Amino acid sequence: MELEKVDDASDTRKLNEDAHKNGEVKVHKSGYPKHVFFIIGNEFCERFSFYGMRTVLVLYARNYLRFDDDSATSIFHAFTMLAYFMPIFGGIIADSYWGKYKTIALLSIFYVIGHGVKTLAAIPYIPSRGAHIGLSMLGLFLIAVGTGGIKPCVSTFGGDQFTLDQTHYRSQFFAMFYFSINCGALISKWLTPMFRADLDCYPGEEGPEFQECFSVAFGVPGALMLLAVVLFFAGSKFYTRVQPEGSVFWKFCKCVYSACKNRWLARKANSVKKEHWVDYADAPKRLKRDTKYVLRVLYLFIPLPFFWALFDQQGSRWTLQALQLDGYWGSYQVKPDQIDVINPLLIVTLIPLFEATLYPLLRHCKINFSPIRRMAVGLVLAGVSFICAAILQFNIDAGMTSVPAPDQFAIRLINVGPCDVNLESSSEVFNGLVIGSNDVSDTKSNFFPGNTSVSLNISSCGGSFLHQLDIARDDGVVADVIIGGNGSSLYSSIMPTRKLENGKSIFTFINVDASHELALNSSMFMFDLKPGQRSNEIEIDKGFTSYGVYIDDSSRGQRLVYNGTVESLPGGVYSVIMNSQSSGLGAVEFAPGRRQLDDINPNSINIAWMIPQFFVLTVGEVFLSVTGLEFSYTQAPPTMKSVVSSFWLLLVSLGSVIVLLIAKTHAIDRQAHEFLLFAGLIGVAALIFVFLARGYKMVDENEFRSSEDEEEDTDERTSLAA
Incomplete structure (x- = not known):
């Protein structure tokens, strides 16, 4: 997770000094200002709210709003972009117009409305998908305005509650404030995916929109944000409120604009060239000096967006x-959106x-691991992490089952007869193909365009039979x-190709017994199958599931004729063929000890590999963001x-x-290649950063103090001379 700026002690100290002179600050010499715990509680709830909602956002856009992966990714990053763009406006409003208290109060109300x-x-009972999308985008906009607007205000507002004699208390506050941020993020990233996946919010309802409980996954963070507002207002009568004195950011922008404009005019007028282009600005000397320092830092920031x-x-x-991975760690299933909890845990x-260890060791070994070097290493490590992600994705792709594209159709031939079959066909795919008894044709190359007609001449021990397959899908x-039989009969049905993402598998059973209606019974399913019929899709948990097969006997009633067991792995899709042509009624064994077909390969790689x-x-992140x-x-x-x-x-x-630009271009088909592209981009960014940082000289903070003292002495001498 990103670390937030929580310690602006210098600005807070200056504001406290000014406010103290004006008699605006309540002095808490007797002890710790306990009302700051309202602010700490507010921050914990707000961070829980933000990260909890954002953790399930990409799956909400994908599974509930039914956007594709690229569009879901774009929605996630568009929201993040707006949320981290709004702090600029929140800071300007707080510093210039409303003040921190009013800014936090009003924008938090927007925040709560957005969650609502x-x-x-x-809630899936709203019939229109367009209404769901419209309300979702409006809610995300309000949340982004709320969280971004209050982000630059809350920590400094907390710092305003301390007087000049409470420096130690203020340091404790910022430590607790930072801890509350991480706790809120950590807990919400673990719990919110459980609300989404584990709660049965709509018992008895069918349809994909009822399978996940996004209403609670969003509602709980919304309730926490409401609690955050209540906590904030609960301390209102105790707060110290510093009046707005104008936005430093706005003054900085005016200084830069003035410098650019005047420099352009000076060039046209062939005026005397100044030492630095900022010197052209119509601004006080100290503002121009400080602007130069800021621009030196921003110059180094140019490549850093690639890290984020x-x-x-x-x-x-x-x-x-x-x-696409097996989420089971032993008996516990890690949700795909829960894996992100690793980041705050590691942080x-x-x-x-x-x-305590690395940095002292490097200093002891006299290895210069300066802040700029740490940041450069952070950029490189981000690229390495995406190379790791690409390697993992290549391995995932290698185990995936090929399925036809949306404009295609595939055929899989299954021979359940006692003899091999020889095929002659109008299609080159099947012409000359031999399928052994109890064997299956490969589907990887059997893809056809829609509305295709294929003839099959089947030769077997029972003779030769001509069949016409008309594909209209x-x-x-x-x-x-x-x-x-002996090639005389065909049964046709549609094989499921969708994979479940909840750790379960899909099974279908096909009755190819021409004489009996079968009844299947287990702890997880119960149904009847007529001859030639395929069952509905059955979701089965990971592991082994036993079932019994029954037939109706006119003389002896319903009797058990077979006990079977199916094995399921996360994400697998399986077919079980029920046939009575071999030893009694039972599942056909396509290989020794095997009684089911793997239609779609399961997720064979564990999520721990992430x-x-x-x-x-x-x-x-520690090297770049913290540093x-x-x-x-x-x-x-x-x-x-x-x-x-x-x-x-x-x-x-x-x-x-x-990310938005790359995702929306759809220029890269394979996800592994996209990961490598990002790794390459940040590699270039690291080189640019090193190049820009070559001539940078670190500034000692005493330099700022000495410059201020010199200016004060100059002003004093000027005043005396006057």
Whole structure:
């Protein structure tokens, strides 16, 4: 998860000094200002709300709103882009117009309304898909405005509650504030997928929209956001409220604009060239000086959006990758959107571990691991994590079953007779093909365009039989054509090709016994099958399931004729052929000890294989994000720390723009190749960062203080001379 800027002690101290002079600050010399716990509780609930909703967002767009993978990814990153773009406006509004308290209060109400609209959109009883999409987009917009607008205000508002003699207490507050952020994210990323997948919100209802409980998965985070608002308002009468004095960010933008405009005019007028282009600005000397410092930092920020482009795909592309894996860790099933919890777990572990071991060891060995070098390594590690993701995806793809495209149709021939069959056909695929007794043809190359006619001349021990297959389907399905008797009869039905993403398997049973109606009974299913009939799709949990086969006997009534067992693995699709041509009535054995067909291969790779890519990316985050926060804070002048913080959040937004552009072009068919593309892009970004950082000289914070002292001395001398 991203680390948020929570310690702006210098700005807070300045505001407290000014407010203290004006008699606006309540002094808490007697002890800790306990009302800040309302702010800490508010932040915990708000972060639970934000991350909980965002964790299930990509699956909501894909499974519930029925968008394809690229569109679902685009929705996720468009929301992230807006959420991290809004802090700029939230900061300007708070600093220039409303103040922090009013900004947090009003935008939090928008936030709650957004959650309410989003939850309403997830209730499947609304008949129109367009209504679901419209309400969802409106809810996401309001949530993005709310979370982005309050993001730059809450931590500094908490800092405003401390007086000058409470520096130690203020440090404790920021530590607890940061802890609440991580706790909220960690708990919500674990629980919200369970609400989505494990709750049966609509018992008895059928249809894909009723299979997952997105209404509760969004409703619980919405309730937490409502609680966040209640907690915030509960402390209202105790808060210290610093009045807005104008946005530093806005002053910075005006300074840059003025410098660009005046420099352009000076060039046209052939005026004397100044040392730095910012010197052309119509602004106070200190503002121009501070603007130069900020621009030096922003210059290094240019390649960093590529890191966030990769980082935020943990919640989009990597979640979709987890859908293709076996989520079972022993008996517990990890949800695909739950795997992202690894990131905050590693963050709270690695940060103190590195501070206590790695960095002291490097200093002891006299290895210069400067902030800029850490950030460069962070960029490289992000690329390595996507190479790991690509390798995993290549292995996933290697085990996937080929299925026809939406404009195609496939045929699978199954011979359940006692003799081999020889085929002569109008299709080159089947012409000259020999299918042994109790054998199956390969479907990988048996793809036909829609509305195709195929003739089959079947020769077997019973003679020669001509059959005509008219294919009038083109929706990407597979037809099972079962050759019965001695080639004289055909049974045709549609084989399921969809995979379940809940850890279960799909089974269908086909009765090819020409004489008996079969009754199948187990703890998980019960149904009757007429001759030539295929059962409905049956969802079966991972493991072994036993069943019994019964027939009606006119003299002895219904009797058990066979006990069978099926084995299911996550994501597998299987067919079981019920036949009585061999030893008694039972399932045909297509290979020794095998009584079922693997229609679609199961998810054979465990989700634990995603841990390496999460680990590498999180180490990269610690090196780049944590170090980048410290770097931007120490390298920015005291009056401009909020400006640099705003641009830091803007980098996240620009990263999502990069993902949006690549996802919407649909230029890359294979996901593994897209992962490699991102790895290559951030490799280039790392090289650019190293090039830009070559001439950068770290600024000692004392340099800012000495510059301010010099300016104060100059102002004093000027005043005395006057």
